[in-house]
Amino acid sequence: MAEPSRPAPPETFEATLVAARLVTPRVRELLFERVDGQPFLHRAGQWVSLVLPVLDEKGRPLRRAYSLSSVPAAGVRFELVVTRVDDGAGSTFLHEVPVGTRLEVKGPQGTFTRDVEAGPSLFVATGTGVAPFRGMVHEALASGRSEPLWVLFGVRSLDDALFADELEALARQHPQFRFLLTLSRPGPGWVGRSGYVQGHVLSLWQELAAFGTPHVYVCGVKKMLLEVREVLKTQGGAQRAQLHLESYD
Template identity: 70%
Template sequence: MTSEVHRPPLPETFEATLVGTRPVTPRVKELVFERADGQPFTFRSGQWVSLVLPILDEKDRPLRRAYSVASVPSGSPRFELVVTRVDGGRGSTWLTDAPVGTRLEVKGPQGMFHRLAEAGPSLFVATGTGVAPFRGMIHDALAAGGDTPLWVLFGVRSPADALYREEFEALEKAHPRLRFMLSMSRPPPEWTGLRGYVQTHALGLWKELAKQGRPHAYICGVKKMLLEVREVLKKEGGAERQQLHLESYD
């Protein structure tokens, strides 16, 4: 008897050119890439790409770094990434200094971090550039219609760090099912919204959402935050493994 092992197909490798850059916060740059072969860049919201950089890692191989696709699937050869410039980080420093016209090898799209289309109320929890995969997921969910709640809890230090804030707030105005909540760890005195880390607020929102159906939480960012949110939702919110979807950046 033979047994079959199912593995996801290998990601495609292609060349892409950096066609635009824009600072979106003091520490985050948006990078727009375009496939060099002009083919559409086809991906599912939530997926990421691996960039092969022309600098060497500690084993003398080209340094590779993963970035969530921040754009909305459109069938265009272009796609957007948002990169936090990490102090002392070789990959992110190189990338955020790269000039327009830079050409890189890209492997992707990759990953299984998707919003389940048939799922009930959704809680999206992100810090910093962890919000990137949620942009496409939210646009897709709104375009698909329906009325299941989509709640975004986005943790940043201060107003200047809240990338995509205007876009999410405009969507929130147009779609009552979308709720966009910023939580600031270093807010200005006049800030009347949520304060502190997302870990503090996730449980209350989860319990509120659970009154409207069986919720799913999508959590993206650095591991410390991910694990703390997961823990509180499991232990105090009764969340089961299948309801929690995590994407770790480190």
């Protein structure tokens, strides 16, 4: 009898940083290109591991995972967005590394992906946790399907809302797509949602359920993930199969 097929192990390859820019005061967007000229194929939601020339306490190079923020395409390039974490060795290096630097990359990796036919979906992110949703939303909208896709994105202030212009433009073009921003430190004059994503997720989930069995995709730091899961399980009746979580820590 044939053995069940296993997914191929992730590839290791070298990539050159070909462009970099600050997209918010604390987030740098990095564009990499494979050195060997091979296409980089991934699914929206997957991530890569970067091997950094910064040694850990045991003298080994640091390895750090970053979600692919680029929309999947059959090219040699891919993009990442990195939050500068205070006293974080890996993210500080990636905020300072010059264009032209080559790094070892392992990937794509991970199973935090969305089936295009998944049905009504709520995407909940804080900070760079929005990265995997960029590709998922573009793919879902390009597929021509019409189920609701709602992104709830929590950041401190408008300055921190990466990809907001792009996602707002998509929302204007596609009636089934909503982009909902919530600010934890809103400035004067802000009339939109405020507070943490945890405070908005239940009402959106209940509203979304009117369109069919909903799924929720949540990405960011663990504390937020666990609180969102708790409220949706205990008050929203969400089942395990409807909850998809990706933790950054």
